[in-house]
Amino acid sequence: MMQWREGVVVREVSAWPGAVEYAVRLGSETDPGEEVRALAYTAMVGRPEPGDRVVLNASALLKGLGTGGLAFIVAMPDRLPVDAPESDGHIVKARYTPQQQMFLAVDEQDSPHHHVLRDAESIDGMPVVVADLHSALPAIITGVRIVRPDARIAYVMTDGGALPLAFSRAVAGLKEAGWVTETITVGQAFGGDHEAVSLHSGLLAARHVVGADVTVVVQGPGNVGTGTPWGYSGVAVADALHAADVLGGTCIAALRVSGADPRPRHRGISHHSTTAYGKALLSPAIVPVPAGGGELAALVRTQAAKLAERSRADLDIVEIGTEGVLEALRQSPVKLSTMGRGLEEDLAAFVVSAIAGVCAAQRISER
Incomplete structure (x- = not known):
């Protein structure tokens, strides 16, 4: 269900690559209503200016959702954006929706990288870290940089959450800081430095086109959950590990952990991780856990050991030291926030996500 509204742009609030947030007054100039937040993806609708009349998709705003709980600008009915430059690409994403996009995918026939991906069969042991929440991404990358600040890091964004990569301010900040080398959007996700049809092609592109030392695979912002064991988008981490394993990668499963979530099922290792890695995963993976003292660290190690015993996959539980991790996280170029909670x-x-990055960096092979 879509709920439509019209409004008038009042002012620009903030901007980052590919997106602009506006204050928009609902209603018309002659019958104004309340002021709301609204986001425009510039590649899709152009760049509105104050005074422009805009058509909004207000469904998430009216529902009061968290991530994505704002209005989205669908069109400026009084003027059209300038056409994008011509491209040889013919791969359509957000397919068969009114705002479908057409891209030159890294793996299609017209791509200059087609011949590379046509013949590529392996990612040559490249460490691939997967996580189920987008908020884990900056922490994982921080962990990689603790060990290998020179590492080339690719981010592969899957389509379990936001489809436009431009929705993520974290990615914009990590790119600006030089912490992410290049981004690849796969499946129906779009807007990366490279587009790929499948996760497998995205991983191959990370290795052979980007030249990544480490690749992080995480869905976009906006994890979907239903309070049921299998009804959450993060279960796809198992599929990501399967793809990395098939392609000869070093598979690293980042645990979703909390010491502050009021819900018992998320304390210590979240039930989402135990479902994904304990029931859905069929291929081998390394599972980093924090070494050292502390009640929560001990709980996570105990829970991880039980997870490995029950899992259908061969899980290698590896203890990783946390020395210097917190200090490094405090130097993140982007805000750290998960489920509304900061560092x-x-x-x-964040520490457990970061040690997954440390683990990956320790397994970078020199080429």
């Missing part, structure tokens, strides 16, 4: 409010969530 100091839920240290464990």
Whole structure:
């Protein structure tokens, strides 16, 4: 269900590559209503200016959702954006929707990289870290940089959450800081430095086109959950590990952990990780856990050991030291936040994600 509204742009609030947030007054100039937040993807609708009349998709705003709980500008009915430059690409994403996009995919026949991906069969042991929440991405990358600040890091965004990569301010900030080398959007996700039809092609492109030392695979912002064991988008981490394993990668499963979530099923290792890695996963993976003292670290190690015993996959539980991790996380170029909690409010969530990055960096092979 879509709920439509019209409004008038009042002012620009903030901007980052590919997206602009506006204050928009609902209603018309003659019958104004309340002021709301609205986001425009510039590649899709152009760049509105104050005074422009806009048509909004207000469904998420009216529902009061968290991530994505704002209006989206669908069109400026009084003027059209300038056409994008011509491209040889013919791969359509957000397919068969009114705002479908056409791209030159890295793996299609007209791509200059087609011949490379046509013949590529392996990612040559490249470490691939997967996580189920987009908020884990900056922490994982921080962990990689603790060990290998020179590492080339690719981010592969899957389509379990936001489809436009431009929705993520974290990715924009990580790119600006030089912490992410290049981005690849796969499946129905779009807007990366490279587009790929499948996750497998995206991983191959990360290795052979980007030249990545480490690749991080995480869905876009906006994890979907239903309170049921299998009804959440993060279960796709198992599929990501399967793809990395098939392609000869070093598979690293980042745990979703919390020391502050009020829901018992998310304390220590989240039930989402135990479902994905304990029931859905069929291929081998390394599972980093924090070494050292502390009640929560001990709980996570105990839970991980039980997870490995029950899992259908061969899970290698590896203890990783946390020395220097918190200090490094505090130097992140982007805000750290997960489920509305910042770094100091839920240290464990970010530290355990970061040690997955440390683990990956320790397994980079020199080429």
